[in-house]
Amino acid sequence: MNPKKIIMLGPSPTAKGGMATVTDIYRRSGLFEIWPTTYLTTYRDGNAWTKIQTVTTAYLRFTRLLLGDRVQLVHAHVASYTSFWRICLFIFTALPLRPKIIIHVHSGSFGRFYEQSGPIRKKIIRFTLDKADRIIVLTDYTKRMMSNITSNTKIVSVPNPYIPETSFKGKGRRKNTILFLGNVGENKGVYDLLSAVKKLKIKYPQIKLVVCGKGEIKKATEFADKLGIGNLVEFPGWVSGEEKNRLLRESTIYALPSYYEGLGMGILEAMSAGTPVVASNAGGIPDVVEDGVEGLLVAPGDVDALAEALDKVLSDGKLREKMGAAGQKKIASQFMPEQVLPMLSELYSQLGVKPTQPGKT
Template sequence: MKQVVMMGTSRATKGGIASVVQVYDDAGLFQRFPIHYIETHRDGGALTKLRMMARAYLALLCILLRGRAALLHVHTASRASFWRKYPAFLLARLFGVPTILHLHGGGFAKFYGTECGRLRKWMIRNVYDNVTCVLVLSAQWERWVRGITRNTNVQALYNPVIAAATTVDWSRRDPATVLMLGRLNKNKGTYDLLKATAKLPPTLAHARLCLGGDGEIEQAREAAGALGLAERVELAGWIGPEAKTGYLDSATVYVLPSYNEGLPMSVLEAMAAGLPVVTTPVGGIPEAVTDGVEGFLIQPGDIDALRDRLQALLSDPALARRMGEAGRRKVEAQFLSTTIMPRLERLYVELGATPAQAAPRADALARNGAGRT
């Protein structure tokens, strides 16, 4: 049987693509279709990354030469992520294999618009024009991609979430606890969040901030100390899937004040856990969070607005709970893997892939009693 060849970063890495692919696996996609996953990148030094990429292309070439590829599904972001995958698109075209370019990450518009010259822009457009299908994470990204390509098969496919059967009771959450998950840096709004927390009124001096992520950990520690927040900020490091549930169940507000995004898994996971969200209207986020309903949207870099929204939610647990419940309903209506995965699987079949077997979906198992109580 021919295989779906999927290419992307190692699932052991820290980042959005790895999280999405893991949900695909947990939701049963790798059981329902014969998928050969080829890792193109992993955390480590330059030599480790080079070896990984060389092995990836050797594996891809072997599959193509043997005629075993039904289609190629490539997960990519911008900059190095895109250029690592660039030869894969050319090889698939050479061998006549249908190809899905699946765009993740929020920096591609800037990468294309301001960081690439004429030649690189042409190379990017050439790939987009010639793949069989372009998948993006939101309607906003669909509009942007249609502006740079002649390809008429551009589709928005939300990132999927697997939700537990129920959310934790609000009374069991730690009071006034703000959670942020993701790489710590300026682009994610880490330092804006620290400054906003420092500006909260004395009545919220007990509020705590947990930053779960890799990146600029020491810089964040220094910034917290300089703002007088050393005792109120937990730098938890990268939080893996098993520990993540505990953090989401303990917090009272989730914050992601990013400057650009695709459709962040952490926001969807927080909503699935019943948390109100304070974030920014970038990328596909406004399709998940409506200002004043599931949480609040503030402009990137607006520290005073961020402080005000945090203050509103931390001072009013009933409001936070209502918004968290609205977020959970939004996830159940639009973002569960039981809704998203069938669309991807139909696309696979349309492009020539043959299902291997049926398998129970993780959401269905959770709703039959495997979740929290």
């Protein structure tokens, strides 16, 4: 008789975004071999038909496993908005059969999502979270935020793991180059970053801002042109793999002036690459970046403070070196899979799941 399984629900490993990166690291680190895990892809990038087909295929297989009494635990990765409602379909289907349920919240804007929801949707959100046997969040900030939404007290902070890139061979740092990775839009502070670069262009006429990601690229390009810095900004779109690693290693600063943030994978990637971080003090960022140690933090929306912080790091090579080394040290001591995966293993054990490879938990 086959043992009962953990069903992990999440995006395709090729999808764009931090959640896909995290679940792929779980796979690459051997989590699915240590624990009896079946991964069901509930989201793929693409057109509407691709997305419908993906979630339908996952749901049908999920239902078969549930009805076959094969599921002991459901580990669902969620963000906000559509991501949350999509996963609700699976959780509501599972509830009558009573497997253990982990809801793994990756979004730093979940509180905003909740506040923007109407009364009925708020009740559904609370009901869903209340039914979870564990809620995993990424930082202590997110834990406090979720405690204001749900009466469920079984909220556990488990950081995202990161595997440092060891095979990259870079050309060295590009002078006065600022890198942004993420969704291009107001929530991530992209327009504030563009405005800050305008303030710096007189002192640094060769400054370069590289804005990588999907989203409001056309609007951001037009805004840069309006500011008179269009020639100083590059929009290469979404980058991954060797191209992303090259940019991280060659950039002078990684910037993330978000208004809402959980635990951005870009910050972990930058710290691992030895790149100083200039970011907002929003959400879970201060739980990862200590102001003045691995980088500098400013208030969201404060363009003057953002420009000053960027200037301070750009103008001080010794400070950049010190911050870069501190970032690499923190990644090695707190965010490697060997530090993070045992936290998941402990949760699985607490919920009664038996590992496939007991000696490796």
